Amino acid sequence: MAQVRSYVTLKGTKQGLQLLLDDESPFRTLLEQMEKQLNDQKGKLISAKDERLQVMVDAGRRYLNEHDRKELKELLETTFPLDVTEIRSDVVSRKEADALVRKKQMVRMARVIRSGQVLELEGDVILIGDINPGAVLKTTGSIYVLGSLKGVAHAGTDGDVRAVISASFMDPSQLRIAHVVRQPPENEEWRGMFECAYVNDEGSLELERAQKLGVLRPELAGEE
Incomplete structure (x- = not known):
């Protein structure tokens, strides 16, 4: 059987959740698959106090411009009970x-x-x-x-x-x-x-x- 590719990995931290994103897939494909995977793991997105969880997003070696960051943040906070505290990337633009x-x-x-x-x-x-x-x-x-x-x-x-x-x-x-x-x-x-x-x-x-x-x-x- 072909191995199913994981587009997002969830890790628990003292501050909330860490979301590790696949940095090789096309951005549009990443968003679609990420939404699907998070829907499958909704049970992990509910806090003990039934509050919105804080999440730090790690995009790895993927460059994210301001539009990408905004779209990613809106998807996570609108579709899921999450508050994005940081979106981190190891890649910056030439200007940055x-x-x-x-x-x-x-x-x-x-x-x-x-x-x-x-x-x-x-x-x-x-x-x-x-x-x-x-x-x-x-x-x-x-x-x-x-x-x-x-x-x-x-x-x-x-x-x-x-x-x-x-x-x-x-x-x-x-x-x-x-x-x-x-x-x-x-x-x-x-x-x-x-x-x-x-x-x-x-x-x-x-x-x-x-x-x-x-x-x-x-x-x-x-x-x-």
């Missing part, structure tokens, strides 16, 4: 891959960012120069200023709270990492040589000596 590379890149500049200038970048930034009062530097990664930081520095603009801001001379008008903002204190000077800013475990933006970055963010230390 280029965006990931830009976020991981290191941008090096030797210049002064002057008052009124707003510079928005992607990746980590090493600036050999100053950020003057009234100037703004924003980036998705961390900011390292080999000079004076007297303007505004915003690191982790995409929400990366692990980003840091470091400067040879720290006297900013505002520091921001992801959504966390810190203004200079009113009753004391906010100045220091070789300082860094980071978001602590409580979600507050703190200043520390730059020498402690390797302890605060071990991933920055690299390999010996």
